Amino acid sequence: MTQAAPALQASHLAKRYAGGKGVGDVNLTVEQGTITGFIGVNGAGKSTTLRCILGLSEPDAGTIEIFGERATFRTRRSIGFLPEERGLAPRERARDVIAFHARLRGIPRAHAYERADALLARLGLGGREHTRIGELSKGNAQRVQILCALAHDPALLILDEPFSGLDPIAQAEVRALFAEYRGKGGSILFSTHAMAFAEELCDNVVILSQGRTVFEGPVSEAAIAGGRHGAYVVSPDDEAVLAAAHSVGGEAEAMTGSTMGAVRWRILLPANVTHPVLMRALAMRQVQIFEFRPIEQGLEAALWDHVLEERSVA
Amino acid sequence: MWRVLLIAEREFKAYATTGSFWVSLLMGPMLMGLAALAMGAMRVEPASHVVSIRTERAEVADIVKGSLQEAAALSGQAVEFAPPDTTAGTQITIRNGRAEVTDGRVNKLEAALLRRDLYSIQLADQLAAAGLEPEPRSVPKAAKPAVTTSAKPGTNPVAQFAPVFLLWLTLIGALGMLLQSVVRERANRALEHLLAGARPAEIVFGKLLGVGAVSLLVLATWMIGSAALAATSLGSAPSMLAGLASPAAAAYAGAIYVMAFLLYGSALVCIGAFASDLPTAQNLSRPVFGLLLIIFFLAMGSVLGLGEQLAWLIWLPPFTPFMLLLSPEGALSPWQHAALWTLMGASTVAITAAASRTLIISPRPLWARKAA
Numbered sequence: 223m224t225q226a227a228p229a230l231q232a233s234h235l236a237k238r239y240a241g242g243k244g245v246g247d248v249n250l251t252v253e254q255g256t257i258t259g260f261i262g263v264n265g266a267g268k269s270t271t272l273r274c275i276l277g278l279s280e281p282d283a284g285t286i287e288i289f290g291e292r293a294t295f296r297t298r299r300s301i302g303f304l305p306e307e308r309g310l311a312p313r314e315r316a317r318d319v320i321a322f323h324a325r326l327r328g329i330p331r332a333h334a335y336e337r338a339d340a341l342l343a344r345l346g347l348g349g350r351e352h353t354r355i356g357e358l359s360k361g362n363a364q365r366v367q368i369l370c371a372l373a374h375d376p377a378l379l380i381l382d383e384p385f386s387g388l389d390p391i392a393q394a395e396v397r398a399l400f401a402e403y404r405g406k407g408g409s410i411l412f413s414t415h416a417m418a419f420a421e422e423l424c425d426n427v428v429i430l431s432q433g434r435t436v437f438e439g440p441v442s443e444a445a446i447a448g449g450r451h452g453a454y455v456v457s458p459d460d461e462a463v464l465a466a467a468h469s470v471g472g473e474a475e476a477m478t479g480s481t482m483g484a485v486r487w488r489i490l491l492p493a494n495v496t497h498p499v500l501m502r503a504l505a506m507r508q509v510q511i512f513e514f515r516p517i518e519q520g521l522e523a524a525l526w527d528h529v530l531e532e533r534s535v536a
Numbered sequence: 537m538w539r540v541l542l543i544a545e546r547e548f549k550a551y552a553t554t555g556s557f558w559v560s561l562l563m564g565p566m567l568m569g570l571a572a573l574a575m576g577a578m579r580v581e582p583a584s585h586v587v588s589i590r591t592e593r594a595e596v597a598d599i600v601k602g603s604l605q606e607a608a609a610l611s612g613q614a615v616e617f618a619p620p621d622t623t624a625g626t627q628i629t630i631r632n633g634r635a636e637v638t639d640g641r642v643n644k645l646e647a648a649l650l651r652r653d654l655y656s657i658q659l660a661d662q663l664a665a666a667g668l669e670p671e672p673r674s675v676p677k678a679a680k681p682a683v684t685t686s687a688k689p690g691t692n693p694v695a696q697f698a699p700v701f702l703l704w705l706t707l708i709g710a711l712g713m714l715l716q717s718v719v720r721e722r723a724n725r726a727l728e729h730l731l732a733g734a735r736p737a738e739i740v741f742g743k744l745l746g747v748g749a750v751s752l753l754v755l756a757t758w759m760i761g762s763a764a765l766a767a768t769s770l771g772s773a774p775s776m777l778a779g780l781a782s783p784a785a786a787a788y789a790g791a792i793y794v795m796a797f798l799l800y801g802s803a804l805v806c807i808g809a810f811a812s813d814l815p816t817a818q819n820l821s822r823p824v825f826g827l828l829l830i831i832f833f834l835a836m837g838s839v840l841g842l843g844e845q846l847a848w849l850i851w852l853p854p855f856t857p858f859m860l861l862l863s864p865e866g867a868l869s870p871w872q873h874a875a876l877w878t879l880m881g882a883s884t885v886a887i888t889a890a891a892s893r894t895l896i897i898s899p900r901p902l903w904a905r906k907a908a
Contacts (some may be wrong), residue, residue, distance in 0.1 A: 295735055309726025310549060325542055326733040370729065409716050 227290025229254045229378045229409035230275065235284035239273050245270050246282070250359045252378065252411045252426075257404055259420035259441070260328040261414040261525055262430035268413040269306055274380055276303055282391070288378065299327055302376035304368055306383050306413075312356025316342060317354065317364050320373050327374035330336040339350065340371040345395055347397050361392045368396060372403070381412035385419055397423060416450070417522040427521065429528050436528040452490040452526075455495060455504070456513035458483045484512050490526060539738045540745060543730070547717060547746025552753075561754060563763025573815030586625030587642070588618040596630050596657060603649040604642075612643055633658040672884070697839045700861050701791055702758065704832050709823070710797060711804050716848035717743055718808030719817040727809075727895065736892040744801045744888075751797065752790075789861060793876070798884045799825065806891035831858055838862050850876065853883040 230252040245267035252258045262268050273279035275286055281371060286293035288300065291327040310319055317322050318337040321453055324334035328331040342351055342477060345365045364387045379400075385393050400410055414420055420427060420441070427439040427444045437444055452472060457463050460476075463485075467474035491500060495517050504511060517526070551557050582822060589597045601617055608615040618625055628641030628650075635650050640649065709873045721727040730739055803824055811817035838846045850859035856876055868876070 271727070276728075278728050278731050298732070301732065303729065303732040305725045305728045305732075309721060309724035309729060311555065311726070321541065322546060323729075323733060326539060326730075381881065 226254050228252060228287070229256075229289060229410060230380075231285075231287045232275060233285045233533050235271060235281050235286065235466065237281045239271055243270075245430075247434045248388050248430065249435045250428040250438060252409050254289075254409050255398065256422050257410040257412070258427040259424035259427040259521075260411055260521050261415070261417070261420060261427060261521070262413075263525070266430040267433040268430055269382060269523075270433075272380055272413065275380065276301065286402075286439060293347060299375045301310050301381045301427075302371035302374065304371040304379075304384055310355045310363060310370075312354060315352050316347065316355065316358065316468075317351040318430070319366060320369050323370040324373035324458060326374075329374050338369070338375060341366060341372060342366075345399065359397060360387050361389050364388055365392060365396070366401075368463040372399075377408060379408060379410045381410065383414060384412050385414060386445075387414050390488055393419070397458070417525065418519065419522070431528050435526065439523065442523055449489075452488065452491070452517045453500060454509060454513065454517065455487045455489055456484050456516040457487065457504075457509050457511050458485070459507075459509045460485060462507040462509045463487050463489075463504070466500070466507050466509060466516070470499055471499065486513075488517070488526075490517075539734045540742045543706065543739055543742025544745035544749065545736065547704070547743055548749050550717070550746075551713065556602065561757050564758050565764070567763055568758065585613075586616045586618050586622070587628060588620050588622040588625060589628050589630065590620045591630035593630075599653050599657060600630060600635070601753070603653045604646055607643070607646040607649045630654070631662070632689075642878070649650060664716045678834065696712075696862065697767065698834045698840075699789055700858050701832075703789075703861060704797060704828065704835075705857065706751050706755045706758075706793070707796055709754065710747055710830065711800055711821075711824075712748065714743060714747045714801050715808045715817055715821055716814070717747060717806045717812055717816050718805050722809055722811065723813050729788060731895060736895040737893060740888055740891045742803050743805060744798060746803065748794070748797050753791075755793065772877070791856045792860050794879050795884065799853060799857070800878060802817065802884060802888040802891045806887060806894050809891060809894040828856055831855055834860070835862060851879070853880050856880050 224449065230250070232250050233246060233510070235248040237246070238246075243265070248267065248271050250260070250271070260268055260271070269439055270279065274281040274284075275293070277293065285512075288297040291297045314322075317335060320338035320341060321331070321334040325331060325335055329337065334376060338422075339348075339351055342348055345368075347362060347365060350358065350362070355366065358366065368381070368384060371381065383485045384396060384400075388396060397419065400412075404410060424441050426439060427437070427441050429444065430434060464474050467487075467489045470491065472489050472495065474487050474489045477486040477488055489500065501514065581869065589600050591600070604617075605613050607613075617627075626642060627635045627638045628642070629638055633654055635654055686802040715756050716728075721730065727739070736744070804821060807820045807824070808817050811820055832845055834842075834849065834855070838849075838859070839862065847859075850863065856879065860876065
């Protein structure tokens, strides 16, 4: 029995824009029937990679295969895409815009409208079919945009930040929709900064740093690979925080933004140092603490691990 | 092809489903009607008038006719001469070197020229009476009007320029719509959503077709409004578009409009796709609109007597549609027509191809393309 070709495979993808931004060596695979998270800090190259995969930007090097075939306009038609910035015309009506995207991929008119109505009902927008996009709330407009990506029943969904702008209820509905879609055999690649969603939803994860793939594999492996954990500490006592972190073998880094003279610190700890040990070290130095939020071992820690490692290599 | 039509339908609906579009659409013929009414109210009496000249000397009658013809040519009117015994029209009697208008009237220019020429006759008579030989005086010929060469002899320059003006006006409006359509979708990334489902060339042609249909609807409304005005004989506005009266002429003008729209439209799509926001697009498109302004004035100059000097502009694709509209019937051979249309077509294809490439974010040069 032969193994099914991956829904998407990008190898050694490179794209440099004028000014040096872009990606240098991206590798990623989305197996059929799986959800893959695409994570990385801002500017890591996620959107550039997605644009190359979708043919919106031409890569300088590398190969892209969709369901085992070289990426062309025809093979890309099996992809449903949600761009990062939402660009629906305010005057368009919800069902019209969904049906338009379905028809653009060859779905007959009548079927496209039927499907639009069904999708709207599925995401709790039944009865809002004729509402103009400009009259919908931001969250509902976002739901309509997600439905546009699903309109032609694609075999592969590529979503750029699908959860941004959604309230918790809408986020839950969309997560359920994605799970249902995967249950039917669909494959998803989505970029996100929401690590909790990625851990909950994804089978695999691809971590991008400075335009390179630094990790690709199951979420569980990524979480384990992120051996370092730590805490976010908000405190006005800069020197004492640094001393306390160093005393337990950790690294403290000031983050942007301060509140009432206090700085937000990210302290990463070795695997064998627990949070109470750090708190004790801070207390011994009489550090004034406004906030203490643990960074648990997991995707977020893994991301930090990889990003810091890349930076030190650079 | 259906994707082109689908995108075109979407573009068309984006404008045609707004109430303001229909209001502004109907405003055009209404304004034209008002203008025609105003022109009708200000209309001067018919330009041609009949004159009979009574004099005992035949050479004086010739000189008077010459004076009146000169005045008619200068004022753009026509004059007809009736036999001396006719009672209709203006009757001028020449007695003792003086002109007496016994019926009807002469205008100030005619009076001045009559006075000038009758004075020269008196002068010649006095010289002859004194025994001097006056210089032979030729009968004044009808002077050439100050403004002469129009590309289409015998037509009113205003009527000749009207189709060019209509093309220019509609084109400017359509190009503005097209630019906004592309820039808006480029700025809010809707273009990326569209590009994920359609080829760049399909998007370019879809937008051109959709916005082109909107502008053709505007143009047709104006034309039909004009025809309705002609039917009600309201005024001179319909006669301004007399050059487009026949179906063949209207179809020819329509084809020129479509080609002009494709040529300039694809250039504007190119600029809109290249720009990241509306201010940038406006800055980048300024030279195109500047060029159109130059073309407008050169076309006007061509109508007002510079036709021969500017005839070569027809071979520059941006000028071709406008100069074709001004070109007199039969002035160009079929081969020249074929060459001009081929040139315009080739330019349009080249710019459309460039526009399609520009829709791709940061495309690689064609010579460096390699399948990914």
